[in-house]
Amino acid sequence: MHHRRSEAAFSSSKIHDMGSLELRSADSSPPRCEFKPLDPEEFRNQAHRMVDFIADYYKGIETYPVLSQVQPDYLRTCLPKTAPYLPESLENILTDVTEKIIPGMTHWLSPNFFAFFPATVSTAAFVGEMLCTSFNSVGFNWLASPAATELEMIVMDWLANMLKLPNSFMFSGTGGGVIQNTSSEAILVTLVAARDRMLHSCGAASIQKLVVYCSDQTHSTFTKAAKLAGISPHNVRSITTNLDTDFALSPVLVRSVVEADVMAGLVPFYLCATVGTTSTTAIDPLEQIADVATDYGLWMHVDAAYGGSACICPEFRHYLDGIERVDSLSLSPHKWLLSYLDCCCLWVKKPSSLMKALSTDPEYLRNKASESASVVDYKDWQVGTGRKFKSLRLWLVMRSYGVANLQSHIRSDVRMAKMFEGLVKSDPRFEIVVPRWFALVCFRLNPFSWASPGYTELLNRKLLEWVNSTGRVYMTHTIVGGMYVLRFAVGTTLTTEHHVAAAWKLIKEGADAILKGIRNC
Amino acid sequence: MHHRRSEAAFSSSKIHDMGSLELRSADSSPPRCEFKPLDPEEFRNQAHRMVDFIADYYKGIETYPVLSQVQPDYLRTCLPKTAPYLPESLENILTDVTEKIIPGMTHWLSPNFFAFFPATVSTAAFVGEMLCTSFNSVGFNWLASPAATELEMIVMDWLANMLKLPNSFMFSGTGGGVIQNTSSEAILVTLVAARDRMLHSCGAASIQKLVVYCSDQTHSTFTKAAKLAGISPHNVRSITTNLDTDFALSPVLVRSVVEADVMAGLVPFYLCATVGTTSTTAIDPLEQIADVATDYGLWMHVDAAYGGSACICPEFRHYLDGIERVDSLSLSPHKWLLSYLDCCCLWVKKPSSLMKALSTDPEYLRNKASESASVVDYKDWQVGTGRKFKSLRLWLVMRSYGVANLQSHIRSDVRMAKMFEGLVKSDPRFEIVVPRWFALVCFRLNPFSWASPGYTELLNRKLLEWVNSTGRVYMTHTIVGGMYVLRFAVGTTLTTEHHVAAAWKLIKEGADAILKGIRNC
Incomplete structure (x- = not known):
């Protein structure tokens, strides 16, 4: 038509x-x-x-x-x-x-895109975004478009419910949520809220003493956000992880690093844990890390940009165990909840901390509703002032598909990743490098017991280049614990088992070609 | 159909x-x-x-x-x-x-919306945004979607050309531009670049001594951005303006404030001038302020979020005179160039300053193109990592309408504002408060020579409430120099002379009703 x-x-x-x-x-x-x-x-x-x-x-x-x-x-x-x-x-x-x-263009929607994390989409999100665009409402405060603010509050509570978050993160309880553009902003605004809370109690002069904690697997945007917030780059503790913990943070190590900083007269104030790291989807143990955060009065944030979405399924929810003890949580529906870019959901236990750090009150935006303090003015929850009617997209997704379909979508991706994992395991030339938790498989070609790490890396670099240069599949790599690893992230909206099987066939062909090339040398 | x-x-x-x-x-x-x-x-x-x-x-x-x-x-x-x-x-x-x-909803697209600044839209921008959404390309670096990066570079050069910016702001020259979501981010990233440049030369310990400068008319987001960047709120100099300079910054005053800070051992490093302030569209004198910035080594940014767009017309371009002497300039096509939200264009003379402050280099994003340094990776020009194919919207607008139509659109809004100004002047009960430069008219009801300022303010508050409560027109207010002023911002995409005339008729009715109410008391 x-x-x-x-x-x-x-x-x-x-x-x-x-x-x-x-x-x-x-x-x-x-x-x-x-x-x-x-x-x-x-x-x-x-x-x-x-x-x-x-x-x-x-x-x-x-x-x-x-x-x-x-x-x-x-x-x-x-x-x-x-x-x-x-x-x-x-x-x-x-x-x-x-x-x-x-x-x-690199076609992120292609069913043969297995790089990074997929950015998933859907018809419902598209029409939701059309509606959002069309209204062009600039909801910096409640009055500037009441529906925009109120629907966002409702949608954030809906998603909190789907994730079985405690009431302390909901508007219907004592907290609340807001849609940011990306995790970077979610981390930045909570960092600044935590920073100002700490500076308020220990004096502005302490800014150079403030220390933040993450793992060497935490998204690079964390270090950048800390830098943006004026934290000295020397005071970003990127705690080493290793294969023994599947690249998750060790609570014991976190505690010792924090303790050492306290002893040195520094001021620890913020800790970022991750549920589903970018390299390998490692999952930091929230409960045990929360013990450290509690003991030292750190603001604890959980970056669940990718992995969090899976937690709408009961079988994955345990990855968020302990979430009731943290200060804030962010996850990005634009990654795994079919929402198109940009959409990052941030929940905080104490919206007042955000507001204290981020509120502005220019005369030209004053109005009775805001002054009555009976409404939420989302400009005080984010970096900028203006903001779109952001919740429409997510609202359309949730209503058009229902929780049932969203769960089945997560499960289907995980099933396909398991299938790929099985295929890798069936070929003795390959190995799975870290356990697969969600829909990312980390593997490598490792056919020679005699090969040096450098040589194995070279083989895999060649294989990746071979595969990607065909234009038929796109996947990416990472390095963890010194190991060069191939990442196969399943889950663009259009990917089916057939695409996964074809990709594996291509990867095997690539391995054949490269290994044959070596034999011929 | x-x-x-x-x-x-x-x-x-x-x-x-x-x-x-x-x-x-x-x-x-x-x-x-x-x-x-x-x-x-x-x-x-x-x-x-x-x-x-x-x-x-x-x-x-x-x-x-x-x-x-x-x-x-x-x-x-x-x-x-x-x-x-x-x-x-x-x-x-x-x-x-x-x-x-x-x-x-508060209907921002209504032709009867005269509040804040209008956020203008167009068919071309809408279809451009559909295209951007549909691709869902996450162009954090060049390789992740070469066309997304390269079209943005081209579009930024196109707009720079339309504004007759010097080569030092263009990729085809020695600078470059990037699309941010909002002015807030444009200001934040340049602040951080300038901050790190200064800390690099005077030591990280100086962060508490850093001082930034703006006027009391600068957008509230400036103070917030400074706070986000870790600048002490005590070190934000909001320099007083007054009616004598039509609320523009006085270069003499700027110099004396900077000098006093230097004498006090503080470290001035960033100055934000505005072309078209939010309250009254005041225009800071760029050339003379640049003298001060140059003398003291300040990074000078020009926030032309609203007024900048008008400078695509030769008759307004002189408001940017001196722009060749500043470090960065931002303007928001989502305000006056028919682009829907969000779209803020930022040009910088030294992209390397941005990149030094904002670059990240995680293994999983490494690729040959980036390492060759032959490409732009826009993630190093912004707060976050992921970003959409942002330039499509602006590209569609420029091509679908051409410079000719965009100029005529600016002129038509200004013509309607002039018409409204004329109507206000024709009624002796009203007065124009500050000169109209663009398409915003600042006026007030001031019928009684004997009235105290407080009483006049009350009359205008009542008038504004009367008008807005009809739902037929929405306008807002501000306070400048202690004066309560009504703002009538012309220019939603659908507004025509007929709507302006009808709005004036309604305002007069409101004035009649309120003044009659007073006589009857």
């Missing part, structure tokens, strides 16, 4: 139509048409056209190389140096998208 | 259809259908449905009260306490949007 209509039919509002037939027919100086950037009928037509373009892109997505094969600076030569003075038609632009943009 | 299709026709992928007619006809245990969150044809249908919903909303937008009239917590009672276990249809959800969400 296509909805194309000739461009000319709805372009009468534009300057470039001064020469069009209808206007030319009026002989003497045609009235200069007004520029109407949002004519509802033109909007309808062009948006329908775009829907078809996108649906067709989705339909044909497997025809593109997953990982773009272009060279740096490819696009500059394809496009003009300056913006056009006169309008161009949507059809022309879409032709450029097809011919110039798409070839330079 | 509507594209509805019965829900049942494309819902076979969902659990809730197990009981639907087609499936019931199969007698013995129907096959359990797989959950497919992104079936291209279901996507097509539902997205078409949403396009029509939105187009209809735009068509009928004048039928809603501009400012929502709901009471706090209105929504909680209208929606279930938890997410549904089973799916619901899009039609049900849209019914809720109409009946429960829309009544609680």
Whole structure:
């Protein structure tokens, strides 16, 4: 079902139509048409056209190389140096998208994308985002769009419920949640709240003494957020993990590092644990780490950007055991809850800590509702002031699919990852490097008992390059405990068992080719 | 043109259809259908449905009260306490949007919205955003989606060209630009870059001595960003402005404040000037302030969030005179360049300063292109790691409309603001408070020569409340130099002269009613 209509039919509002037939027919100086950037009928037509373009892109997505094969600076030569003075038609632009943009894209939605963590999507989230965009409501405070604030509060409580979070994280209890763009912001705002709480009690001069804790597996954004918040890079303790704990934080080690800092006259104040690290989906033991955090008065944050979503399934919920003892938790539905970018949910036990650190009160935003303190003004929960009607996307996802389908979606990804794990195990040339907890399989080619670590790494680097250069599959690597590891992350929305099986076949082919190459040397 | 299709026709992928007619006809245990969150044809249908919903909303937008009239917590009672276990249809959800969400919205797109600054939109930006959403490409580095990075570089150069920025801000020259979500982030990342540059030369221990400068008219997010960056709140110099300079910064005063800090042993390092302040669109004199910044080695940032867009017209460009002497500039096309939220463009002269402060290098993101340093990795220009294909929206706007239409759009808003200014001046009971530079008119009711300032303020508060409570117009206020002022910001995409005239008529009615009320007391 296509909805194309000739461009000319709805372009009468534009300057470039001064020469069009209808206007030319009026002989003497045609009235200069007004520029109407949002004519509802033109909007309808062009948006329908775009829907078809996108649906067709989705339909044909497997025809593109997953990982773009272009060279740096490819696009500059394809496009003009300056913006056009006169309008161009949507059809022309879409032709450029097809011919110039798409070839330079790495297709994150491709079912053959197994890199990083997948960023999952869905029809419901897409239409939710359309609605969010269309309203363009700037809900910095309650009054600026009450529904935007209130729906976000409701949706955050809904998701908290799905995760069986304690009441202390819900608006219906004593806490509350907010949608941030990314985990980086969630970590930054909680860091700043914790920092200011600590500086309030020990004096502003202590800022150089403040220390934060994470593991060497914590997302790199943590160190960056600490730096943004003015914490000395020397005071970011990235605690070593190893294969013995499957790269999870050791509570004993955390305690000893914190103790050493206290002895040295420093001021520990924030600890970030992770449920599902980026490299290997390691899971830090929350309960035992919370003991340390409690003993030393640290703000404890849990970054569950990827792994947290799985906890809507009862069989995974135990990874959040101990969550009632932490100060804040973030997870990103744009990773595993079908939500498109950006969507990171942050819950805090004490919204007042965030507000103390982040509130502003300019005259031009003052209003009775805010002054009555009976409403939430989300600008005081985030980095910026303006914010979109962010909750619509998540609300559409939850309602359109229901908890049942969201759980089955998580389970299906995990099932496919298990299948891949089985395939890897069936080939003696390969090995699984760390246990698979969710839908990421960390493995490597390790066919020679005599090989040095460096040689094994080289083999795997070659294999990865071989696989990715085919354009048929995209996966990535990491290094943990000095080991170069291949990461196979299952779960783009369109991935099925068939894609996983085909990817494995390709990886085996790559291994064959590389090992044959070696024998021939 | 509507594209509805019965829900049942494309819902076979969902659990809730197990009981639907087609499936019931199969007698013995129907096959359990797989959950497919992104079936291209279901996507097509539902997205078409949403396009029509939105187009209809735009068509009928004048039928809603501009400012929502709901009471706090209105929504909680209208929606279930938890997410549904089973799916619901899009039609049900849209019914809720109409009946429960829309009544609680303040309609930013209404042509009768004259509050804050308008957040302008357009068909081109909408379809651009659809495209951006649909790709869901996470372009943290070049390789993760080369086209996303390269188009952003091109678009930033295009806009720099439209603004006649010097080469030192362009990729084609020696600088470069990046799309941030909001001005808050643009300010935060430049603050951190400047902070680290200064700490590098004077030692990390100096963080408590660092001082930043702005005016009492600078957006509140500046103080917040400074706080986020670990600058002591005592070291944020909010320099007083007054009516004599139309609330613009006085370079003489700036110099004396900076000098006093230096004398006191403090370390001045960052100055934020504004082109178009939030309260009154005051314009700080960039050239003369740059003299001070140069003399004291301050990083000078120009926040032109609102006013900057106007500078694509030659007749406004002089407000950016001196821009070649500053370190960074931000402006938000989501305000005045028809772009929907969020879109803030930031240009910097030395991208290396940003990168030094913000780069991360985790193993799992390493790749040859990044290591060759031949590409831009935008994660090192921003707060977070992940980022969308942000430039598509702006690219669609520039190409679909051309510079000609964008200029005419700015001029049309300014013309309407002038018209409103004329109407205000024609009524002796009212006065214009500060000069109108762009499309914001700052005025007040001031009918009595004998009235105290407090009494005049009361009259204007009453008038504002009267006007806004009608739901027919929404405008806001500010206080500058102790004066309570009404702000009439012209320029939502749908506003025409007719709406401006009607708003003025309503304001006059309000004044009549309030003054009559007084006479009757």
